[in-house]
Amino acid sequence: MTTGAPLLALEQVEVTYHRVITAVQGVTLKVARGQIVALLGTNGAGKTTTLRAISGFLGLDDARVTEGAVAYRGERIENRPPHEITARGIVLVPERDKVFPNLSVAENLVANVPRGAPRADLAYELFPKLAELRGREAGYLSGGERQMLALGAAIACGPELLLVDELSLGLAPVVVQDLAKRLQEIRDRLGITILLVEQNAPVALGIADWGYVMENGRVVLDGDAARLGAHQDIREFYLGQSSGERRSYREVKQYRRSRRWYG
Amino acid sequence: MRGAVAAQPRGNHRRGLSIQLAVNIAVLASIYALIGCGYVLIYRTSRVLNLAHGELMMVAAYLLLATASLFSGHPLAAFAASALLGLVVGAAVYLVLMRKMTGERVLAAVLATVALGILLRGIVVLVWSAQQQYPGQALGWSNPALALPGGARISAAAAALVLTTAAAYAGLFAFLRYTRWGIRMRAAGQNPLLAAQRGIRLHGVYALAWGLSTFTGGLAGMLIALDAGLEQTMVVIGLKAFPAALVGGLDSLVGAIAGALIVAAAEVLLIHYVNPLLADVVPFLVLIAMLLARPWGLFGTREELDRV
Amino acid sequence: MPFASGYFRTSYARELRLVDTRAQAASLTVFLAALGAFPFVASSFLLDLANQFFLASIGAVALMLLTGYAGQVSLGHAGLLAAGAFTVGILVKEANAPFWVTLPAAAGVGALLGVVFGLPSLRLRGLYLAVSTLALYFVVHYVGSEYETERGFSTGIIVDPPALGPLVVSDARAWYFVLLAAAAATVVLALNLLRSRSGRAWRAIRDHETVAEALGIGVPAYKLAAFVVSSMLTAVAGALFAYYRGFVSIEAFSLFLSIQYVAMVIIGGMGSILGALLGAAFVTLFPYAIEALIEVLPTPERYANLVFAVNYAAFGLVMVAFLLFEPEGLVGIWRRVRDWFVLWPFRQRPLAGTK
Incomplete structure (x- = not known):
């Protein structure tokens, strides 16, 4: 991570829906000014909930940040109304x-x-x-x-900070490549920091500086985007590049279980 | 209501009669359109059907009595002050009561407006008594009858009503199309979530819709009161304008004009050729016919039906 | 279950039973006895109040079936009451028909109107349905007033007290038993409908129409059935109202009356027959309570002509208050109070971490 205070910092955030269902737990992530940060994960990993916790959209679904803190430029912003979050940038x-x-x-x-x-x-x-x-x-x-x-x-x-939920969803690969370039341009020319939530890991890691991987409501991996792209598990389970031998269903399950325990 | 429509024609001149009927339709359609746009504004912005619209319009009209004594000798100032007060009352009603109903089921919000209507009626009687009043006298305005070409006649207040309706619609169209607040209002009506993400304060927009709705309704109420006097039965006119809004399509301003014309034409013609007693039921007959044939209205959006 | 502790239902028949435990049966008996003794101790004013409550409760239970259970909102309830009352008025006036003819006739008219009011529900939902019932109310109102003016009864129609052979129901005490029987029959009918197939179908439709349809429930038929049953009961209530008052006039069936019935359902608590009864009692007694409150003021005569307006405003205020602060209505309050006593001293605490 680069030096200096991050623009956005989530510290041990827990989100509870309908007062009983915990959707994400202990999520800690940092977005430094001027970076593009990718948040990866499969369906239901808690990516969108995390975005909503930042953008103030939990209230509408009867959900709240029940633990931890969301800090933007050092100020706490969790559970604030959406228009106020927008006004902060x-x-x-x-x-x-x-x-x-x-x-x-x-x-x-x-x-x-x-x-x-x-x-x-x-x-x-x-x-x-x-x-x-x-x-x-x-x-x-x-x-x-x-x-x-x-x-x-x-x-x-x-x-000042742009949150993008599923840039590539339902779009042709060519279009996605083009949009990804525009995101880089937005960052480079306008200096806008970007937090990008994606299922399409190659696209996201292709433009990001830093990446986080979420599973089952927790952050299980994070690191430099280039290094993350080279990570064995990421290559196999998100980039779809197998290391040669085919993995059985049991091994995939084993992997998922181990992830859950790390978290 | 009957007083608001210009004087009946004199003589048996057929052409004069049909012109007079056309004038009556135009006046009544203006009334319905001016009131009906209030239903449309609120519905389109916040998906609430405001059944207290008639009462709010009446409150604005009664406020004219108050401002008339404040600004005696300046009828226009009194009129403007009362219309602006209507705007404030409408916004206040949203902020105090209806804001708490956002997120509730649609019907709970409708029932809240029904309850609000009853409350307002009680308050109006408490403050201004149940007797008929004449704000025209209080303003020192005589409401002369004007002769139109072709032998038809129209009262000055009714003529003012037609012009006000035209001006109000022109203003509303321009507001919604070209001003920032108008575009925000349309945006909030289409996708409140996204609107909030773009920094729009929904409560502010909704309060503005309620204020504008009461403002336009109040204009209609005041002009009707200047023409025909003021009493609690004005609420009925407000309620009769609702079919006009729905026939056109609850989320369409153009539709409100079309609906008002249809309902007014049906009402005036049936009263004239069939039975004067029909006056209070014709709009609702038209409404039933519309609900059976094309429930989303002439210009409405079809998906509206599935919003429960 | 000799060794089990606690209370178990061991069969479906038991689950469906109306009076389940001995304690319930005992308290019901005491309650019925008290109801039977009431007219012999109450003043004529209280008796009239009770009669009004019984009349209101028939209509309220009918509307509860439609709105609280089948989920179909109707703003046209006063139109159905008017239809029942006018059926009686017209038959008495035009054909001098006796009680045992007019009452079934009113029920028949109600059923027919139920189909008319219900037909839009096959196509419309929620808001639009409410609006269609409102429009139909105005049509019924128009037909009633048209009849009055055309036949020259512009002040209303006088209806003689009903007679069944030599038995004439004219004094308040006789009316008390007639209306009590009618209200009780309505409640039992409603409870029976609700624990049968139709009741379950209505609840399914209320909760999710599409799912209900997918479950194989004939949604249109059950919706119409809800309208028909509700309208029939309401028209009978209207007919009884006509006889009780001895007078029918369209003035009595204003839109405000429709709203009052909707208020009974809301204030009482949606989806509960007990709620309908509580709501009916509340709305019936409300104006008298307001009047009594004004009497307490130092110079009541000064406010005499304001009673009507105060009543109106206060009624609107109470309705708003219930919608905002107690959406479960009186029955919700009643349940909380009961639970508090049942659970005492083990108080329920809200889950930790909630606001």
Whole structure:
């Protein structure tokens, strides 16, 4: 990890749904300013819950951060309402329902309360295609265009930290490659820190500086993205690159169990 | 209500009669449209059907009595002050009561508005008594009847109502289309979660919707009161405007205009040619027909039906 | 189970039984005896209150079946009461029909209207259904007032007290027993329906319509059945109301009456017959309580003409308060109080870590 205080730090965070169901437990992760950090894991590992704990969206599902702390620039922000989190400079690009379908592209980019001056122009700059589609209703966009619009609209809010939930979901590999490059551009040109939640580990580790792996509501591995990409388990279970001999079902199960115990 | 529609035609001149009927339809449609947009604004923004809209409109109209004595001699100032007070009352109702109902089941919110309506009716009688009042007199305004080409007549207040409705709709369209707050309001109506993620304060937007709804409803209420006097039966007019909003589609402003025209035309024609007693039931007959044929309304979104 | 401690139900028949334990049977007997003795000790004012409560409870139980159990919201309840009352009024006035004709006729009209009110429910849900019942209420109201004006009864129709042979039900005490029997029959009918197939189907529909359908429940048929049963009971209540008051006028069946019945269901507590009864009692007694409160004030005569308005405002306030703070209604309060006594001194504590 780089030196200095991190922009975002989660310390032993536990999230409880409906007062009884614990979704994530003891999650500790740090995002340093100017980095792209990837959060990997399979379905149900607790990635989205972790994002929601940061973005203030737990309250709507009758969930709360019941233990630990979420600190942004050193200030505690857990269990704060979402619009307040946005005002502090954390903006989420959600997994689903990421655009307003009956608003035009241009309207989508101004339907916000930005931090500082509104920056719809930035979105057009980053995604020139959006400028062409300016007048079209967002409901008629393709999946890739929709993701561009969602990213553009999030940028227009003037974030310091961008949370991206499932960048690659349902998109063609070419489009994903392109979007991943744009994320890098967002970081390099605008200095926006990015926390990227992904199931597609190769894409995420390809652009990230640091990676975390979650399983069963816990962080089980973390490390430099390049090193993580080379990690034996990651290669086998997330990158799908087998080390030669085929693994049996029993071995996979054994692996999962060991992971649970480490956590 | 009957007083709000301009004077009946004189003589048996057929053409004059049909023009007069057209004028009556236009006036009644304006009333329904101006009230109906309040239902649409709140529904479209927060998915709540506000059955207290008639009562809120009445409260705004009664406020005109209060401001009339404050600004005696300045009818326009009194009118504007009362309309703005309506805006405040609407927003306050949301912030004090309806805010607590967000996240509750849709029907609980509707029943809360029903209860609110009863409460407001009681308060109005307590404060202003149950007697009929004439804010026009308090303002020193005589409401002259105007002659229209073709022999039809229209009262000044009814004419003002038609113009106000046109202005209110033009204003609302511009507001929702071109202003930041308007776009935020539309966004919040489509996807409240995402709107909150973009930094929009939902409670602020909802309160604004309630305020605007009471503001436009109050304009209608005040003009009706100037035309026909003010008493508790005004609530019925508010309720009759609801079918107009639903026939057009509860989430569509254009629909509210179309619905208002349909309901008003049906009402005026049936009253004239069939039976005057039908006045209070025609809008609901139209509503039933619409619910059976096309429940989501002329311009409404079909998915609305599945929101329970 | 000689060695078991505690209380077990060992068969489905037992599970479905209305009166389960001996203690329940004993308290029910005492309660019935008290009800039977009441008219002989109560003043005529109290007797009238009791009669009003019985009338209200029939309608409230009917609406509870529809809204609290089958999940279909109706804002048109006053229309059905009016239909029952007017059936009696019209038959008495036009055909001089006796009690034993008018009451079944009212039930028949209610059933028919139940189908009419229920038909939109096959297509509409929630909000839109509530709106359709509201619209139908206005139509029934219109038909009633049209009849009154066309036939020249604009002030209302006088209805003579009902007679079954030589037996004329005219004094309050006789009415007490008639209405008590009617209310009790309604409650027993409702309880029986609820522990049968139809009751289970209604609850399934209320909780999740699509799932109910997937379980093989004929959703349209059961929805219609709920409307028909509820409307029939309500129309009978309306008919009894007409006889009890001896007078039918459309003025009595305002939209406010519909709202009062909805309030009974909400205030009493959704999904409970006991709740319907508690709600009916609350709403029936409420205006009298307000009046009594005003009487306590130093100069009651000054507020005499405000009673109506205060009543209205307070009623709205109470309804809002229940919706906001006690969504489970009076029955929820009753359960908590009962549990507190049952569990005392072992108090329940909320789970740790909750707010």
